[in-house]
Each structure stands twice: as C-alpha cells, then as structure tokens.
Amino acid sequence: xxxxxxxxxxxxxxxxxxxxxxxxxxxxxxxxxxxxxxxxxxxxxxxxxxxxxxxxxxxxxxxxxxxxxxxxxxxxxxxxxxxxxxxxxxxxxxxxxxxxxxxxxxxxxxxxxxxxxxxxxxxxxxxxxxxxxxxxxxxxxxxxxxxxxxxxxxxxxxxxxxxxxxxxxxxxxxxxxxxxxxxxxxxxxxxxxxxxxxxxxxxxxxxxxxxxxxxxxxxxxxxxxxxxxxxxxxxxxxxxxxxxxxxxxxxxxxxxxxxxxxxxxxxxx
Ligand code: ADP
Ligand code: MG
Numbered sequence: 001x002x003x004x005x006x007x008x009x010x011x012x013x014x015x016x017x018x019x020x021x022x023x024x025x026x027x028x029x030x031x032x033x034x035x036x037x038x039x040x041x042x043x044x045x046x047x048x049x050x051x052x053x054x055x056x057x058x059x060x061x062x063x064x065x066x067x068x069x070x071x072x073x074x075x076x077x078x079x080x081x082x083x084x085x086x087x088x089x090x091x092x093x094x095x096x097x098x099x100x101x102x103x104x105x106x107x108x109x110x111x112x113x114x115x116x117x118x119x120x121x122x123x124x125x126x127x128x129x130x131x132x133x134x135x136x137x138x139x140x141x142x143x144x145x146x147x148x149x150x151x152x153x154x155x156x157x158x159x160x161x162x163x164x165x166x167x168x169x170x171x172x173x174x175x176x177x178x179x180x181x182x183x184x185x186x187x188x189x190x191x192x193x194x195x196x197x198x199x200x201x202x203x204x205x206x207x208x209x210x211x212x213x214x215x216x217x218x219x220x221x222x223x224x225x226x227x228x229x230x231x232x233x234x235x236x237x238x239x240x241x242x243x244x245x246x247x248x249x250x251x252x253x254x255x256x257x258x259x260x261x262x263x264x265x266x267x268x269x
Contacts, residue, residue: 018081020045020186020217021066025075028061035061037241038075043219043234045080048212050228050249051221053238054264059221062238063188066219067108068101079108080185106134109179113191115171117163123150123174124159127181134182142181149177153207169200173207180211187211189220223268229253237261 021043028036035058043049051059064070066077066084077084086093087100096104117126127146131137150159153173163171172192179187189208193201205227212218212231222228228235228249235249237260245252245261253269256262 019043019078020047020080021049021219022078023062023066023075024077026062026065026072026077027074028058028065028070028072035241036065036072039238039241040243041236041246043217045217046215047233048218048220048231049234049236050232051219051236051238052223052228052264052268053244057238058241059238060190063110063190063219063221066186067110067188068105079104102134106182107185109182109184109187111172111175111179111187111189111192113194115163115168115175115195117171117174117178119163122160122162123155123166123177126163126174127178130178131181146177146181149180150174152210153177154203167200168196169203172196172204176204176207176211185217187216187218189218189222191221191223193222193224225253225265225268237264239264 019042021041023039023041026036026039027034039058039062041049051062053059061070065072066079068085071085082104083093084104085096085101087096118129121129124143124146127149128142131142131145132139147156147159150156153176155170155173155177158166158170163174166174176192192208193204196204201224205224208218208220208227209231220227220232232249234246235252236246237244237252237258239260245256245258252261253265256265
C-alpha cells in the first residue's frame with residue numbers, strides 16, 4: 001500500500017449487508033490543502049442522496065473519490081460491500097490492480113455538469129461505445145439496449161443525431177443513457193443541470209426522477225432544491241469538507257439546524 005494511509009486493517013469493519021454506499025472519515029488533500037476533512041455518508045440501495053453545499057466545499061472531490069478519479073488519503077469507502085481501491089484477502093488489504101479498479105469503476109455511472117459526449121459520434125454510437133469496447137457484448141444486443149435507453153430518456157427519434165444537432169438537455173440525456181448502458185449499480189450526478197438553459201433543466205430532472213422511481217441508487221450534487229425535496233430520500237449538506245447536517249430533505253429544508261445550512265438554503269431557495 002504505497003502512499004495511502006488506510007486505517008489499520010482492524011479499523012475497516014467487515015462488509016455487512018448494509019448500505020450501497022458507505023463512506024467513513026474520508027480525507028482528501030491536494031498538496032497541503034485538505035479538501036475533505038472526514039466525510040461520513042451512507043446511502044441505502046434504491047435511495048437518492050442529494051449533496052448540497054457551497055462552491056468549493058468538496059462535493060465534486062467526494063464524488064470523484066467514489067469513482068476512482070481521486071485517491072483518498074485516509075478513511076474508506078465501500079460500494080455494494082466492496083472497498084473502493086482495496087481488495088480484502090486473507091484478512092489483509094491489498095491495493096487493487098488496474099484491472100480490478102476498472103471493473104469497480106464500470107459498476108458506477110457518472111454524469112458531469114458538462115456532458116462530454118464524443119462529438120464525432122451519433123447519440124446511438126455514444127451510448128454503444130463503452131459496452132462494445134469494454135463489455136465485449138454482441139453488437140446487436142448492445143445496439144438494442146442503447147436504442148431502448150435512448151427511447152427511455154425521450155430520444156428515440158434522435159439516435160442518428162450528432163451532439164452538435166442536439167440541445168444541451170438532449171445531450172445530457174444521451175450522457176445519462178450512456179452511463180446506464182454499462183448497467184451500473186450506482187449513479188453519481190455532479191450538478192447535471194447547472195450548465196443548462198433554465199427551460200431545459202426540467203427534462204433532465206424528469207429523466208432522473210424516472211430513474212429514481214425505477215430503484216436506481218443515486219448520489220446527486222445539485223442546487224435544485226425542488227428536486228431534493230421531491231425525489232431525495234436524504235439530504236447531506238457539506239461545507240468546508242465535512243458533513244454539517246443531514247437528514248430527510250423535507251425536514252432539513254424546512255427546518256435547518258445549523259447556521260451554515262440556513263445561510264446556504266436562504267441563498268438557493
Ligand atoms: P465543489 O464541487 O463543492 O464546488 P470541489 O470538490 O470541486 O468543490 O473543490 C473543493 C476544493 O478543492 C476547491 O478549493 C478546489 O479548488 C480544490 N481542488 C479540487 N480539485 C483539485 C485539484 N485537482 N488540485 C488542487 N485543488 C483541487
Ligand atoms: Mg463541484
């Protein structure tokens with residue numbers, strides 16, 4: 001285990017048939033700047049957790065740690081019982097090899113503020129790309145599933161369109177379909193509607209609502225308080241790299257307990 005401080009092996013409790021996502025005391029620094037200062041968070045299977053917090057509070061960094069885009073300095077994260085980045089063998093922790101990391105990442109879908117579609121590929125090709133490359137599935141099966149996913153996000157008539165021929169809301173829906181094509185057990189959304197014109201926000205939130213209704217486990221970084229209130233099973237307010245307050249979204253929004261939560265909600269409501 002080079003360069004990473006993981007709690008003593010006894011400090012990482014055995015996987016229980018517990019939450020889909022379980023993070024404990026997650027710390028992350030960039031150089032001398034500590035961005036995550038001990039994040040604790042649990043999301044049960046099938047639930048939607050909305051992450052709120054001011055700009056620079058560490059929300060994106062935390063999502064990136066779950067998905068191997070950043071490596072944590074201390075603490076641990078389990079997704080569906082598996083430790084992120086470490087394999088448990090013979091009562092010991094071993095840092096994962098590249099292949100194991102890739103497999104773990106495939107089970108986690110991520111949607112960013114910027115859609116990052118391949119500009120020279122059609123909507124359908126954007127969705128089939130990864131499954132064809134990575135999952136080595138049959139082309140016809142992948143194509144059918146991709147078409148069905150695009151249908152599901154309301155783009156059944158846009159399979160052959162290039163990103164430049166789609167609105168921002170449509171591009172983001174392709175990005176969601178693309179993530180779903182890998183059959184993830186967890187979806188991470190990092191401000192998925194922040195880059196959209198206001199009139200296009202609703203169509204993307206509707207797709208996310210539909211996913212939630214379908215039982216997908218989701219962590220959603222968003223400033224859309226209405227979405228958090230309506231769809232969220234939990235709300236976690238992060239400030240300065242720690243969880244300041246969490247609970248039922250409707251209760252936290254109606255009756256925030258901490259000054260920092262009150263100040264933040266007053267600005268976004
Ligand atoms: P949020 O998503 O809540 O706005 P971020 O997680 O993006 O916050 O960033 C939290 C802090 O970490 C910010 O101060 C940001 O500048 C810093 N940060 C994020 N990524 C890096 C990086 N790769 N190198 C250095 N600092 C970073
Ligand atoms: Mg961010």
